Every structure is written in structure tokens, then in C-alpha cells.
Amino acid sequence: MPGIINSAPDCITHAEGGEKYAKDGADFILQANYQDCAGIMTFGPGSTYGEDGSGADTLYMILTWLGIVVMLVVLVAWVLYENRRLVTAALGFGADESPAGGPPPQPGGVGDSR
């Protein structure tokens, strides 16, 4: 699709006149269009009938490891964030009235703006 709304990367090709309606037509179209993009594209390596393992294209592997790193960073950040939040809350509760002086505030409790 020509024009400014075409966001396809340069590696996309549009093969014409191929065996579009052959038995494996859908696969042919994907291969033809994406064959130069193998790697980071959604339908890159996984869309082909190629040998198992050929998907381990450099860009695809980088994309996978990026996901692994993000997952680990998120987990560590989550631990640190919750720790900070809990410590702050505990300090706040400690400076407040003792629970022994009354029942602990209930979720949604009326009249408790804590």
C-alpha cells in the first residue's frame, strides 16, 4: 500500500504471480512477503515450513532474550517497590494509634480516612 500510511519495513516484498492459490497458498504468501525479514517480524521464522531450529535467527533470538531480561527486571523491581511501600506503611501504622486501643480498621470502614 503506497503512501504515508504504509508502515511496513523495507524488507517486506510483495511477490506477484506466484502460486497464490496452490495447496499451501497461505504459507507461500507469508514466505514470499517476509522472507527477507526473518528474525524480528511476527511472522518471520515461525511462519515457514523450514527446518526446526532455523528460527534461531539472530534477531529472533535477541528478541527472545530481551523478553527474558524484561521479565527478570520486572520481578526484581516489583520486589523493591513492594518493600518500599510496606516499610512506609509500617512506619505510618507505628506512629498511629495502637490497634490494642480498638479494632483494626476494616476495608472500606466508615469514618477511617487512614
Add this chain to the structure above:
Amino acid sequence: MIDVLIAQVANLRDAAPAQGLTQDSVVLGEQFYFFTVILMWLIHAGFMSYETGIARKKNALATAMKNILTIAVVTPSFYYFGWWIYNCNQPGLPIGPNSTDFTAAACQGGIPWSDAFGPNLGNNINLIFFLAFLLFSWTTASIMSGAIIERARLTAYLVLAVILGSAVWILDAAWGWSAGGWLTLRFGFHDSIASGVVHGVAGAFTLGVLFNLGPRIGKYTREGLARQFRPHNLHMTLLGLMLIFTGFYAFYGACLVISSTAFPGWANIYLSPTTLGSITMVITMGFAGGFTGGYFASRGDPFWTVSGGLAGVISVSAGADIYAPTLAYLLAIASAAIAVYAGNWIEKSMRVDDAVGAVAVHGVMGFLGILWVGVFAAGYPTGVNNVDSSIGGQLIGMATFLPLGFLSGWVASFIMKALGILRVPPEVELMGLDVAEYEPNLYLPEVAVVTEQLVEPDGTPVDAAVVLQTARDEVVV
């Protein structure tokens, strides 16, 4: 004329290419696992309701959020590591995709950058089969989650869920719940619907965590007697269990391998033949027996009656592909009764504060289920090597899984405890996790303030505030 037409139709039918039949079979299998994945979500809706109902009101939202966020961490970790662990560790040691071992092809499909692990027009099964296992992983992590409510940190649970859901259970599944597992091929280990592989190991892991986590403040008197915290909504808990039961049927179905081009069309995870009807009958009789045993052993206690159903099913799952329905019924009655006594013993004698009885219902029943196969199904040929099931083989499996589950949970929680990231501060525990984690006044409708109560060991309900504060001052958490 009609005879000619019939003959032509018959000729066309006979001429149908085997390739077409195979393609149909593959697509049928893809659809089957897809629908089990959808239905297994009910297990997680159930775990959320189950645990939230058990929690005191001040911890309800934190408990529910913990269950939901299981999906956020176990899904990517199981995708990046878990499927590789399952597919590449079945002989006992990691293998590579180029190994001569017959599981090498499966290993290839477990690598996250494999062609088979992305959109692939030539492979309908690997992704959907992975997703069924992913739902098993959520379930395994959720088994632990209920036991540690009301004092464990959200992130402590999430880290433990990753370890249990994406590494520990799937390693034991590779060894004893796969066609190429060393326990199966060498010892005839038989745990077809994962009594021990999922439930037993998760229960053992949970016990290890509970040892380091400690009880909720005020759970035990100075003399070591157990107090009872009142669930804030037992109806929600029972509904949650019913949702879990519904999802369990999909769990059971997803444990089978569909092979619709060959009679009888189904095989268990070890590739030994069975039928969908067989396992469905056993799970249903397991529920019936479990409810019965739980009711009488607990003298009509609603929680233990319904938990008895779960215990009964878990206890017959290992042999669900081969048990006679009556055997399943009787075993479930006896096992559920044992679960009730085990739960009370763990709480009152071991003084382990397991808020939902997970160690008894899942852990004890899971390992008991493995043992029952050795007793009642000895001699049944298991797996592609047709090795006879036996008590010896089952005991070897138990001796492998028990330390794997317990030690991994204990070590992981010990490290987190040492780092100070396992448990919420006592001030937060007394006020309620919702207040610190989620500011529930912003989200929940106004309700009347109800004084929190707990039940003393002699059955007397008392105002919780003074008791908890006293316990907090006396006990080093």
C-alpha cells in the same frame, strides 16, 4: 442405480488420503486442547474465590490480587524456561536438540526461539499443548498461594510461584510425567493425572515455605494451642471450590494425548491407551467419595466436606486411567477422611499454619495417590517400554519428588526470609494487607465496621484486637 452411487461413495471414502485424515486429527487435537485451556481458567477463578473467602476481610483484596497476578509472572517464565525444562530434561540430565535421545525432537520444540514455538503454519499442536501445560503451572503455583495468605508478601509469593510453577513441578513432570521420563521408562512410575507430580510436589513445596514463613500473628496461644480465624465469606469459599471442580474436568482431559487416527483414540501422558470416559468416570466417583469421606470425618464441617471432594479426586488421579469406578469411590472415601485428620494434625500437632489445608489436601493426598497405584494397579504396563507399575517404582517416585518439592520450597523461602522480603511487617499484618497494599477505602463500597473476632481453642469467640496485639508483642515473627 442406487447401488452404483453407493459404490462410488464407498470408493471415494476409501480413496480419502491418509494425509487428510491426519490433518483432521491434528486440527481436532488443537481444538480439544484449546477448549481445555479455556475451561481451566475456572480453576483460577475458583482458587481466587476460595482463598478470598477464607481470608479475613482486611486481607480480602490482597488475597485475590495475589491469585490474579500469578498469571503475570508464571506465564512468561514458563514460556522462557518451563517448557525447555520439560522437554529437554526427561532422561534425567539436560539434553540438546541434536541429541540422539528420542526426546531430542521434543526438546527442539521447548526452546523459546524454536520454529515450533511461534506462529507456524506447519505445527498446530506445540503451542496449544504448551498452553495446556501452562494452565497446569498456574494451578501448581495456586496450590501454594492459599496456605500462605494474610502474612506473606505479594512479591514473595510471586517469586515462589515462578520457582514452583515454572521450574520445580515441571522438572518432576519431565522425570515422571512424560513418555521419555527416566522414572517411567526405568521404573514404570505411573501418575497419569498428576496426583504427585502436581499436587504432591506443590504440597511439599508449600510445607517448606510454611516452615520459614511462620504462623499468622495470634494463630497459636502461648501454650501452642491453635486459634481459629473466622473466614469472612465461607459461601465464597465453597463457590470457589465448585469452580475448581468444574475446571478439574478440563485439567483431566488435558492430561491425555489425543490420537484420533488410532483406536481407542486417547492415551495417557505415558502414551499408554485409555479413554476420556474412563478418567471422567473416576474423577466423578472421586468427588462423590471425597465429599462423603470429608463429611463424616469432619462431622459435617462445610469446609472439610467440600475440601474432602478435592482430596478424594487427588487421591485417585494417579490411577484415573485404569481404576474401576468403585475402586475410585472407595479410595476417595478413605483418602478424604485421612485428609481431614492430616489437616488437623498439621495444624495442631505440627503447629504449621496452613490457612487452607493445602498441605493435607494436595500434599498428603498427592503422595497417597501415588502409593495407591503401587497397591491397586501393580503390574499395569506403563509407558512405551511397558514397564510394570509396582510399589517399588512408586516409592522411588515419591522419594524423588518429596525432597525435590520440600527442599526447593524451604531453601527459596529461607533465602527470602534472610533478605527480609518474605513476610509483611507485623504492623501491616495487624492492620490488614489491603490497607498497605491497595488502599481499599478507595475501591470498596462502604460497609459497617465489624469488630474482628477469633475463636479460642476452647471454642470461645473473642475480640481479636487485644489478642493479636498481645501476640504480636510476645512473639518474635
